[in-house]
Amino acid sequence: xxxxxxxxxxxxxxxxxxxxxxxxxxxxxxxxxxxxxxxxxxxxxxxxxxxxxxxxxxxxxxxxxxxxxxxxxxxxxxxxxxxxxxxxxxxxxxxxxxxxxxxxxxxxxxxxxx
Amino acid sequence: xxxxxxxxxxxxxxxxxxxxxxxxxxxxxxxxxxxxxxxxxxxxxxxxxxxxxxxxxxxxxxxxxxxxxxxxxxxxxxxxxxxxxxxxxxxxxxxxxxxxxxxxxxxxxxxxx
Numbered sequence: 001x002x003x004x005x006x007x008x009x010x011x012x013x014x015x016x017x018x019x020x021x022x023x024x025x026x027x028x029x030x031x032x033x034x035x036x037x038x039x040x041x042x043x044x045x046x047x048x049x050x051x052x053x054x055x056x057x058x059x060x061x062x063x064x065x066x067x068x069x070x071x072x073x074x075x076x077x078x079x080x081x082x083x084x085x086x087x088x089x090x091x092x093x094x095x096x097x098x099x100x101x102x103x104x105x106x107x108x109x110x111x112x113x114x
Numbered sequence: 115x116x117x118x119x120x121x122x123x124x125x126x127x128x129x130x131x132x133x134x135x136x137x138x139x140x141x142x143x144x145x146x147x148x149x150x151x152x153x154x155x156x157x158x159x160x161x162x163x164x165x166x167x168x169x170x171x172x173x174x175x176x177x178x179x180x181x182x183x184x185x186x187x188x189x190x191x192x193x194x195x196x197x198x199x200x201x202x203x204x205x206x207x208x209x210x211x212x213x214x215x216x217x218x219x220x221x222x223x224x225x226x227x
Binding site: 006041044049089103107 | 155156172
């Protein structure tokens with residue numbers, strides 16, 4: 001049973017428009033969520049995170065929204081740039097037995113067209 | 115400041131063989147985690163080492179084992195390789211065992227024939 005799901009394998013947007021990537025989770029013990037970006041032949045790179053005590057965290061063009069009741073989070077990229085084209089992974093971790101053990105979704109491939 | 119380094123970059127083995135992958139964490143980091151990423155999937159947690167001990171373990175068989183050295187570097191060993199072990203193996207480092215962000219290496223691509 002996959003505890004973190006990214007239901008859209010791919011997303012294509014025009015340069016300058018908004019990209020919205022979604023992620024759902026099932027384990028209520030998760031309380032810390034992260035987004036990573038991965039380019040080909042490289043390891044994932046941390047992008048932005050959010051704690052469950054917040055519902056929004058913003059860093060430049062990137063904003064993550066958390067809806068705890070729906071167990072859903074989303075990553076907004078505004079404006080999207082061609083260099084944002086990559087695979088985006090949602091990850092979750094929690095306290096105690098889940099501390100330090102991140103559970104990843106299968107990723108969404110974002111393509112930003114010039 | 116060197117990031118996380120992994121070796122080798124690529125490896126080809128045959129079924130039944132054993133393999134050792136190596137990882138040096140980012141400077142200042144003391145915790146190393148290993149992940150397996152199959153094609154088209156997200157990274158799956160194998161285990162985490164902190165203070166030279168395995169602290170957390172994912173749903174992987176005992177064929178997967180590891181070690182952390184006093185300088186915080188780490189090895190992942192896989193015995194009796196199966197075709198299904200073919201994947202990208204990622205090492206990630208962090209400071210402490212907490213829930214903070216991970217710094218990943220570029221991975222070792224293992225192919226089992």
